[in-house]
Amino acid sequence: MNDRIVFHIDVNSAYLSWEAAHNLQMGSNIDLRNVPSIVGGDQEKRHGIVLAKSIPAKKYGIKTGESVYSALEKCPELIVISPHYDIYMKASKAMVDFLYDYSPLIQRYSIDEVFLDYTNGNLPYMEAAMKIKEGIKKELGFTVNIGIGPNKLLAKMASDFTKPDKIHTLFYDEIEKKMWPLPVEDLFMIGYRTKKKLNSRGIFTIGELAHLDRDYIYSWLKKPGLLIWEYANGIENSDVKISKSKVKSIGNSTTLPFDVSTKEEAMKVLLGISEMVGMRLRELNIKAEVISVSLKTSEFFSYSHQKKLNIPTSSTNTIYKTALALFEEMWDNSSLRCFSISLSSLVYDDFIQLSFFENFNEKELILDKSIDNIRKKFGQSSVIRSAFLYSGIDPIIGGVVAEENYPMMSSYL
């Protein structure tokens, strides 16, 4: 394996930093980063979770993902800001543009994380990292952590060490000292469940995981076990992917402000989501073969059903009808807080087999596309189905903040 120099650039408290930088630019005289503050969803709409927190807020024990309610209990004077995704997209794009001055080999891993291959860079890597960090701070107004390592995994682990505004390295000869003493849940890909499993067998640090027998971990936790064992040993060799890979699934979901307990309401929600996923599919010239509906009850129990179609589709009507059938098949009359429709086994249009049904499908596609165009021109609410009037349910449901084709998130490197 030839060694590389990989940077992982991670925006510190991204949403919050970007709100802070934006507010300062707009003339505000307080910097949200210096006071207890969070970016969080609307509690009234039951979207109230913490999306990002300032360092002063962190000192109160506030964690990303917890409810805004409990965050306020920990710190009553907490400032709560609603998210503005358009600002985040712009900030993210500005950062990526800035980074291209340092290397063409850039992988946008999420809205606030970038991998950059600096193996063939002009400057010594430390100097380059310093220039990137200071340049982003000066030109864009927010801070980043940069992790440097011989592969993506180690770079990513390094960027997480101490924050904010720091550069860390994690090369192979530093693993023992810098990574092995950390609690096992700090390792990428070890979440709540796996931590519990490992702890139950006396494994508490990354080092302890690294020293397990390879066959033992494989027979116990199968493929995911092998993956974390390799990560614990610093083994990872995926490329910094410069071209975006084809999306594998498209889905939208919504948590409603109220519980849904009638079929009539459920039908509207499903239709609203079908409109959105269908539109996104057609926008990308994709069809889907598998349609999946999942429901979450007011007690937070989730279940799902899916169906493989005989013919791939991008028709809102077909998606809706299938989703409704799946819903009827599985709904046990429990009251529901969250609905989701996801489309997978995607077929890119050039590969679709011609069939007898082609013409039949084509008519619907033309109708759907013309509605899409009107909505694009005159706004999403320019064409809505009458069923939604006064229903309290949005005619088009889904939180995609398009503008540009958004980078896929993946739990894999």
Place this chain on the structure above:
DNA sequence: TCTGGGGTCCTAGGACCC
């Protein structure tokens, strides 16, 4: 727990085939 939304990958079991 007053707990969002958008993704990827993996596993296990059943159906069906030879």
Place this chain on the structure above:
DNA sequence: TCTGGGGTCCTAGGACCC
């Protein structure tokens, strides 16, 4: 039928990431 062993496809659910 008290019935073997593989392979593939489909479905439901679970784990993780940001």
